[in-house]
Amino acid sequence: MNYIENVYICIAAPILVAILAMSGAGSPSGGNKTLAIVRGNRRRVMVFLLIGMTICLLSSYISTFLALILEADRQEATWEITPLVEEVMKFLPILFYILVFEPDNREESAVNIMAVAVGFATLENVCYLTANGAADILTLGVRGFGTGVMHVVCGEIVYIGFVFLWDEFWLRFAGIAGLISLSATYHAIYNILVAQDGVTAWIGYLIPMLTAVFMLHLRRRLRIAREKSSS
Amino acid sequence: MIESIDNYIQLAILGICSGATFYKAITKQRRSWVLVTLFYVAFFFGSLYWELFYMFKGDTPAKFYVAEFSWYVSYMFLFLFLKYQKDPDTPAPRCRIKWLIPVFAGGLSIYYITFGQIVSNITSAILMSLVGMEAVKGLASGNRRMKRVYIVTLIFFFLEYLLWTSSCLFEDGSVLNPYYYIDILISIVLFVLLLYAQKALRDEVTE
Numbered sequence: 001m002n003y004i005e006n007v008y009i010c011i012a013a014p015i016l017v018a019i020l021a022m023s024g025a026g027s028p029s030g031g032n033k034t035l036a037i038v039r040g041n042r043r044r045v046m047v048f049l050l051i052g053m054t055i056c057l058l059s060s061y062i063s064t065f066l067a068l069i070l071e072a073d074r075q076e077a078t079w080e081i082t083p084l085v086e087e088v089m090k091f092l093p094i095l096f097y098i099l100v101f102e103p104d105n106r107e108e109s110a111v112n113i114m115a116v117a118v119g120f121a122t123l124e125n126v127c128y129l130t131a132n133g134a135a136d137i138l139t140l141g142v143r144g145f146g147t148g149v150m151h152v153v154c155g156e157i158v159y160i161g162f163v164f165l166w167d168e169f170w171l172r173f174a175g176i177a178g179l180i181s182l183s184a185t186y187h188a189i190y191n192i193l194v195a196q197d198g199v200t201a202w203i204g205y206l207i208p209m210l211t212a213v214f215m216l217h218l219r220r221r222l223r224i225a226r227e228k229s230s231s
Numbered sequence: 232m233i234e235s236i237d238n239y240i241q242l243a244i245l246g247i248c249s250g251a252t253f254y255k256a257i258t259k260q261r262r263s264w265v266l267v268t269l270f271y272v273a274f275f276f277g278s279l280y281w282e283l284f285y286m287f288k289g290d291t292p293a294k295f296y297v298a299e300f301s302w303y304v305s306y307m308f309l310f311l312f313l314k315y316q317k318d319p320d321t322p323a324p325r326c327r328i329k330w331l332i333p334v335f336a337g338g339l340s341i342y343y344i345t346f347g348q349i350v351s352n353i354t355s356a357i358l359m360s361l362v363g364m365e366a367v368k369g370l371a372s373g374n375r376r377m378k379r380v381y382i383v384t385l386i387f388f389f390l391e392y393l394l395w396t397s398s399c400l401f402e403d404g405s406v407l408n409p410y411y412y413i414d415i416l417i418s419i420v421l422f423v424l425l426l427y428a429q430k431a432l433r434d435e436v437t438e
Contacts, residue, residue: 072294079284080295164265171262174311178269178304185276185301192283218257225260 004127008057011126015050019043048112051093052119059089059120078195083187087180090116090151091158098162110162117155121148146205150190153211154183234404237411238282241418245275248425255429263312263435267428270308274421277301299351306358313365313384316377316431326371332363332388339392346399363388376434379427383420390417 022043063085067077094113097103125144134140158179165175193204252268281298285291292298333356340356362384369381390413397410 066295070294075288076294079288080292080297084295084297084300160265164262171311171315174307175269178273178307181300181304182269182273182276185273185280185297188297189276189280189283192280192287196287221257222260 004057004060004123007126007130008053008123011123012050012053015046015053019046019050022046044112045115048093048115049119049122052090052116052121053123054119055089055093055116056086056120056123059086062089075195078191079188083191084181084184086120087154087158087184087187090120090155091176091180094158110159113155113159114152117151118148121151124151142202142205146190146194146208149212150187150208153208153215154187156212156215157183157186233406233408233411237414238278238285240415241278242275242282244418244422245271245278248422249275251425255432259432261432263316263432266308266312266315267425267432270305270312271421271425273301273305273308277305296351299355303354303358306355306362309384310358310361310365312428313362313369313377313381316380316435317369317372317374324371324373326368328371329364329367332367333360336360336363336392339396343395343399359388359391377431380424380431383424383427387417387420387424390420 059082063077063082066072066081066085070076070081072081090113093116094110097112098110125147128143128147129140158176161172161176161179165171165179190204190207193207194201196204249268249271252264252271256264256268277298277300280301281292284298336356336359340352343352366381366384366388369377370385374381394410394413394417397408397413401408401410
């Protein structure tokens, strides 16, 4: 039995306290404190980290509920239901933030999806630790990097939509919905591979790491190209 | 055996197309290339997921539509690509013949619904209708640069419907099942689509 709520409270409590402490230090007197929490850069990252953990908790409830409704076993739930639920849930806070708070720099704000992904992966990994123990450092290291990076890569896939497909209404709506579906399929492919034994699982764990390295290289190239075109 | 060969051919072609378009999207940094890339990558991911699921579970995904979502998304990206290739200076001509596309897709989707999966069939009918209508509209508009892309898209549209219809009529996994050959033909058409899309986008720059 894995008490995910207890784990969540234990991990989230210090982050929540830190967010509240930071809001007290930085908010203008008489200003809207809730807005100030979200707007401060450092606090914002903490808020999205906490939201990521909360989303992880909620996703587990929704996935379990859907698995019961669809009469899916554990494997079917992991391969078919969980990826889509998790990717949609991870996107919602960013969508809310962009639509409600209307930040000036949309691309910069979309990066927050990474913070959500990190928070999500952290709680998921801690739950894995409590369920499976922390004795085997190699497996844990590979799992930590594999799953953690996979969530970040999925976030980056959706981020592409904010950069390239946000200009027009239809493109924005359809493009981002499409990219969420794409990241869910990527997630599902990862889940299928890591559920196997031996080389297949290792390939599964390696795919997100290689994708992340590739995306890092890609970002650098894009930055250089932009600098060249602006100069 | 034939199913695996068909899937591997499709995965290989889609993998090549995804890689090639991805490279173009990075080097050119244009929205058109991003949309073409997303079309191929989504199609590739859907097929890869389907194949892996089948390989490791020995059955097709039945609880949720992960692969189907990917394929629908790929149709949507193809539609967006075609939509944003219109010449902004040319007024859109009246084209009544385009309405035959949703009639055709809707009629066949009603037939497919008799086999089950109502939501999935309606979704695919809507998205494929959008793709088909955009291709017909494009042909009617006389956009010479995109003419071949529109024609290949229409071939893709009709081949997809031929594939789905054959899956309803022929259920055996034998070598004689036309489903597999149509699927291989679709893979080839997708490759040809890439070649013409590349030419059209190159001409767009030079125009």
